[in-house]
Amino acid sequence: MADEQKFEGFKQQQLADNEAKYGKEIRNAYGAETIQKANNQFENLTEKQYTDMQATADMILTNLKEAVKTSNPASEAAQEIAKLHKYWLSFTWPAYSKAAHRGLAEMYIADQRFTKYYDEPAGEGAAQFLRDAIHIFAAE
Structure with missing residues (x-):
């Protein structure tokens, strides 16, 4: 199997895992069309773009x-981190809005899964700091 085929399979597995874990939840929160657009954008990432996203x-x-x-x-x-976060979103978000960015940041403190994602490696309070x-x- 060629590396490109392996990478395509890897992305499909990532999408399937995300769907199994969060599919219903994220569709309820953002709508099926938004999630499909984000999934399409992820599917179209090149290996370099994916590596850049992870970095x-x-x-x-x-x-x-x-x-x-x-x-x-x-x-x-x-503020450089917030700008970097916006850049990170551009890999999977089909369009950026300040309101959506703030809304996502709210989830970082409202949902313990997100809080843990940031607080464990960056220290307690990191999710709150990033949200702020x-x-x-x-800001509008």
Whole structure:
């Protein structure tokens, strides 16, 4: 099997796993059309884009760990993380809006799964800090 075929299979497995875990929940929250567009965008990622997306996610966590220590979500470092987060979203979001970005950030503190995703590697309070930084970055 060629590397490209393996990568395509990998993406399909990622989508299937996500569907099994969160499909009903995310369709209820965002609508079937929005989820299909996001899935299509993910399916169309090249291997380089996927690698860049993963590297961006890692950079967010690494930088967040340091920025949280400042306790200032309006700091230049925190706002750079929010900007990086917006870039990370561009890999799977078909369109960006400040309101949707703020809404996603709210989930980071409302849903323990998201809170854990950020707090475990970046320190307790990291999800709240990221939420606050995004709200400043994506203010109306």
